[in-house]
Amino acid sequence: MNLSELNKVALAMVTPGKGILAADESSGTIKKRFDAIKVESTEETRRDYREMLFRSSEAMSKYISGVILYDETIWQDARDGTPLIKLIQEAGAIPGIKVDEGTQALAGCPGEVVTAGLDRLAERLKKYYERGARFAKWRAVIDIGKNIPSMTAIHVNAHALARYAALCQEAQIVPIVEPEVLMDGDHDIERCYEVTERVLNETFQQLRMQRVALEGMVLKPNMAVSGKTCPRQASVEQVAEKTIRLLKACVPAAVPGIAFLSGGQSDEEATAHLNAMNRIGNLPWRLTFSYGRALQAAPQKAWAGKAANAAAGQRAFTHRAHMNALASQGEWARELEKKAA
Ligand code: 13P
Numbered sequence: 392m393n394l395s396e397l398n399k400v401a402l403a404m405v406t407p408g409k410g411i412l413a414a415d416e417s418s419g420t421i422k423k424r425f426d427a428i429k430v431e432s433t434e435e436t437r438r439d440y441r442e443m444l445f446r447s448s449e450a451m452s453k454y455i456s457g458v459i460l461y462d463e464t465i466w467q468d469a470r471d472g473t474p475l476i477k478l479i480q481e482a483g484a485i486p487g488i489k490v491d492e493g494t495q496a497l498a499g500c501p502g503e504v505v506t507a508g509l510d511r512l513a514e515r516l517k518k519y520y521e522r523g524a525r526f527a528k529w530r531a532v533i534d535i536g537k538n539i540p541s542m543t544a545i546h547v548n549a550h551a552l553a554r555y556a557a558l559c560q561e562a563q564i565v566p567i568v569e570p571e572v573l574m575d576g577d578h579d580i581e582r583c584y585e586v587t588e589r590v591l592n593e594t595f596q597q598l599r600m601q602r603v604a605l606e607g608m609v610l611k612p613n614m615a616v617s618g619k620t621c622p623r624q625a626s627v628e629q630v631a632e633k634t635i636r637l638l639k640a641c642v643p644a645a646v647p648g649i650a651f652l653s654g655g656q657s658d659e660e661a662t663a664h665l666n667a668m669n670r671i672g673n674l675p676w677r678l679t680f681s682y683g684r685a686l687q688a689a690p691q692k693a694w695a696g697k698a699a700n701a702a703a704g705q706r707a708f709t710h711r712a713h714m715n716a717l718a719s720q721g722e723w724a725r726e727l728e729k730k731a732a
Contacts (some may be wrong), residue, residue: 392560395625397607398647400525400565403485404609405648405677406715409456413569413652413683414441415489415528417461424687430696434463442469442478443694443701443708450709451482454716459487459528459567459681465519476523487526487567488519490555500582503544506551509558514586516562526565528611529555533572535586535618545593553597559620560607567650567681569611570594574654576618580625584615584633591641605645611681612638613654627660631667636673644675651678653685658711659728662686662718669721679719686711 404411416424422432430436441464445451458479465488467475479486492508506529531548533540552568559566572587591612598605614635617625625639626632638649653661661682668678680686689711695703717723 392604392607394607396563397560397565398605399478400485401607401609401647402677404457404554404565405650405679406456406528407677408720409454410488410680410682410712410715410719411619411650412444412455412458412686412712413681414444414464414530414687417493418463418681419536420461421461424587424691425696426697428435428691434467437463438467438475439470439698440691440694440696442468442475443704444690445475445478445482447705447708447712448482448684450573450705451479454709454712455482455484455488456679457485457526458512459489460524461489465522465524480523485525486523487528488524489530490515490519490527491529495542497547500539500543502539503539503541504532505544505547509551509554512555512558513562516558516564520562520564524564526567526568526609527555527559528569530569530571533570533586533674535572535576535578535582536687540586549590549593550593550595553601553603555596556603556608557601560604565607565609566603567609568594569652571652571654572613572615572657574616574619575623577620577622578618579621579623580615580617580629580633583613583618584637587613587615588637588641591637595641595643604644606647608646610642610646610649611648611652614651616664618655619655621667626665627667630664631671634664635668635671642676646676648677648679650681653680653682656685658688659725660687662714663695663712663724665715666718666721666723669719672721680715682715683702686715
């Protein structure tokens with residue numbers, strides 16, 4: 392393992408003014424997104440849609456540092472036969488790959504899950520590296536509810552995240568470590584804070600025990616937010632202040648960067664929160680985005696499966712990428728959204 396090379400890639404992934412496009416929806420998840428815009432999900436429509444995003448040259452070259460791909464996409468070619476991964480590299484962005492295989496019910500813990508995919512991971516990482524991937528992603532899912540999460544679920548998920556991260560580094564691939572505490576439920580922001588604190592502490596404990604080099608990874612956490620159906624919704628300032636306090640308490644300064652998931656926040660909320668955190672400033676790590684839905688909801692709507700709408704889809708994607716790029720430097724303002732509209 393060449394740690395200084397891993398560190399260089401990790402820093403490039405969180406370049407100031409840039410962030411990550413999470414385009415790694417599994418076939419099941421992308422089908423849900425396409426259902427919402429009444430587009431049939433086929434290998435070809437998935438390819439066309441993602442090709443449209445990767446050919447958004449302004450967004451890709453100015454605002455996007457890296458793209459997380461799904462296994463199908465990393466082997467796919469554009470309409471003209473160019474590998475999709477090459478479009479990303481030519482735009483100056485780094486290709487990454489989702490390597491977890493989704494969640495499974497966790498034995499003994501009703502209602503809780505554990506992420507699968509460690510078997511044969513070492514061999515798969517080798518193939519992805521040869522294909523051009525320089526970072527990977529593994530998502531652990533922790534749900535908040537009555538009597539959950541259990542200590543068991545937090546522990547096994549953190550353990551798997553660390554096993555994945557160690558294997559990545561050995562394959563010269565930067566691991567994105569993603570322990571996601573879901574925002575579903577009516578819990579308040581304090582409860583989200585407390586659960587996320589336990590999850591992050593256990594995750595870093597496992598990373599240390601399994602000898603993961605913190606300089607060669609990127610953390611992808613949730614923010615401290617109110618549950619979606621909580622009657623008392625925290626303000627943008629409260630989310631920013633609490634999330635920074637939480638991260639300072641749990642994330643060692645050796646980690647080069649933190650790239651948030653959007654997790655079901657609206658496009659503008661996700662941007663406003665990132666912006667407010669970067670306004671606070673004076674942080675030991677770079678803070679940026681690794682958004683899926685908050686970058687793609689608008690382009691999906693504009694594209695709607697029609698080749699004739701590709702330019703409109705690209706404009707919508709470029710706008711969201713631009714707004715989040717500004718937020719990654721604390722330079723976004725709500726008026727900029729209106730101007731573009
Ligand atoms: P969202 O931003 O839609 O939460 O997706 C990010 C991601 O990669 C989740 O694993």
